[in-house]
Amino acid sequence: MIALDPDIPPGRQRLPLQLSSRAETGWQWRMDGKPAGRADRSSRWLPQPGKHRLALVDAADVELDAVSFEVRALRGRR
Numbered sequence: 310m311i312a313l314d315p316d317i318p319p320g321r322q323r324l325p326l327q328l329s330s331r332a333e334t335g336w337q338w339r340m341d342g343k344p345a346g347r348a349d350r351s352s353r354w355l356p357q358p359g360k361h362r363l364a365l366v367d368a369a370d371v372e373l374d375a376v377s378f379e380v381r382a383l384r385g386r387r
Contacts, residue, residue, distance in 0.1 A: 323353035335368025
């Protein structure tokens with residue numbers, strides 16, 4: 310679960326996508342089935358409210374690992 314803070318500008322709430330070890334050639338991130346960057350480079354994802362699935366795929370587009378999570382938007386202060 311990730312909660313967005315309405316007091317922080319959206320651009321400052323980007324999340325880093327990074328491996329805990331070195332990426333092999335051609336590995337990529339997929340967010341909800343769409344390309345989200347190369348795994349061997351620094352990528353930052355702008356969270357959007359809803360349920361998501363982040364996957365790591367190899368050069369042959371074989372899924373190596375994946376995680377599902379939800380982003381919630383908090384209401385602004387009144």
